[in-house]
Amino acid sequence: xxxxxxxxxxxxxxxxxxxxxxxxxxxxxxxxxxxxxxxxxxxxxxxxxxxxxxxxxxxxxxxxxxxxxxxxxxxxxxxxxxxxxxxxxxxxxxxxxxxxxxxxxxxxxxxxxxxxxxxxxxxxxxxxxxxxxxxxxxxxxxxxxxxxxxxxxxxxxxxxxxxxxxxxxxxxxxxxxxxxxxxxxxxxxxxxxxxxxxxxxxx
Numbered sequence: 001x002x003x004x005x006x007x008x009x010x011x012x013x014x015x016x017x018x019x020x021x022x023x024x025x026x027x028x029x030x031x032x033x034x035x036x037x038x039x040x041x042x043x044x045x046x047x048x049x050x051x052x053x054x055x056x057x058x059x060x061x062x063x064x065x066x067x068x069x070x071x072x073x074x075x076x077x078x079x080x081x082x083x084x085x086x087x088x089x090x091x092x093x094x095x096x097x098x099x100x101x102x103x104x105x106x107x108x109x110x111x112x113x114x115x116x117x118x119x120x121x122x123x124x125x126x127x128x129x130x131x132x133x134x135x136x137x138x139x140x141x142x143x144x145x146x147x148x149x150x151x152x153x154x155x156x157x158x159x160x161x162x163x164x165x166x167x168x169x170x171x172x173x174x175x176x177x178x179x180x181x182x183x184x185x186x187x188x189x190x191x192x193x194x195x196x197x198x199x200x201x202x203x
Contacts, residue, residue: 090163093166094135094166096135097135098134100115118132121155121156122152126163148182153194154181154185154193158197170182
């Protein structure tokens with residue numbers, strides 16, 4: 001259902017892009033939805049973008065399998081749409097995240113301690129609009145140092161960036177029958193979660 005909707009939106013978007021006014025309207029709409037972080041990332045990508053030179057082999061292969069050809073402007077708009085999707089997903093994941101000062105107050109530590117624990121791999125923290133944010137689901141008043149038991153071991157097993165770790169832990173996983181890895185970890189199934197993180201090579 002989601003795939004069909006995505007295809008429908010893409011087709012309508014590309015039709016809109018056939019007209020100059022449609023391009024301007026669409027780009028304006030997309031840019032209005034971006035925050036400063038997203039705009040900065042988009043700016044870096046566009047300013048550093050290079051024209052894609054398609055080889056004869058690529059062109060021939062694309063023609064054979066019926067790949068739709070995108071112009072430079074279309075690729076740029078799709079890039080913006082992709083960034084918007086990424087940052088919207090990021091906002092959802094960090095919607096209930098805590099600041100370092102709130103974490104320090106909750107754990108009864110200095111404000112520097114949460115920062116130090118992130119560096120040591122004991123906590124998950126990520127910069128969001130120049131503020132370090134901590135996903136709330138990693139904390140447990142009954143766990144070691146106020147954190148879900150086994151979390152440091154899982155973080156060590158996940159060979160990827162911080163945001164990818166947050167995404168993996170907080171997203172439903174078919175291996176765990178649709179449960180989130182962090183929820184499975186809270187049930188005490190540490191070995192299973194560590195095995196899956198390592199076996200899948202999340203990176």
